[in-house]
Amino acid sequence: MHLFSFIPIPTFIMSSEIHQYIDSQTSIRKERLLSLRTWLIDTFPGVRESMKYKMPTYQLDENWISFASQKNHISIYLCRPDSLNELKKKFPSLLFGKTCLNVRDKDSFPIKAIQTSIRSVLKPKTKLRIPNEKAESRRKSISKKLFETKSAYRKK
Template sequence: MTENQNSEAVEAYIQTLPDTYQEDVSQLRMLILDTLPEARETFAYGMPAVTVTDDDIVCSYKAQKHYISLYMDVAVVTDHADDLAALNCGKSCVRFRRYEQLPEEAIREMLRETAVKQKKANTE
């Protein structure tokens, strides 16, 4: 798939979501793409994902029955546990019901940290 086809596929995915999630997932997508302008959208494990290298996924996200999950690097989620304390977090995921619950600046920092880490790993 080309980048344009991937973006269209992500948009189509969002359109299939219940109305209650479409706006929140769209806002999350825009936050990710705004934070990482060099990012490419793709699909991995049946959900939208974002890459900055050919090998690694910076994050992926999916609307579940009761919440939206944002999957990220385990170490980065752990390092930002204090910023995410108000949310339901797993080892590598941040779960939220509404976009407004997300600590935007912390998520932006987490995305940047992961992207830098992956770029560095790919140049070594």
């Protein structure tokens, strides 16, 4: 994204809404949310940061994560429920929802394990193209016909 054709818009600047949201938290939550946010921005340069459903949300392709401050805990919402399976095994004392992890203020904050789960959700989508002989020959014949049509048109 560019401001003008030559000036890129920095994506690391925190929006005022997100800044207010994080600033309004208690010190332990502010520290945890800022560490998550900083890690997300540094690790995923193409991530889009926005406020959705009154929560800071980070989106890469169609995958997303959000975090919210609740009454007694921080909730980290992931777009895929299967990404929490490892965390559930390693940290049974933490509270889990269907697609969220709830970390109480009094609990330790397993940042490395959370980062691993987030990394599995936000990994960039790569398109793997496996060549197929039939499809490849069809593509070549279509290209050849298109080239012949253009050549015939130019001669006229």
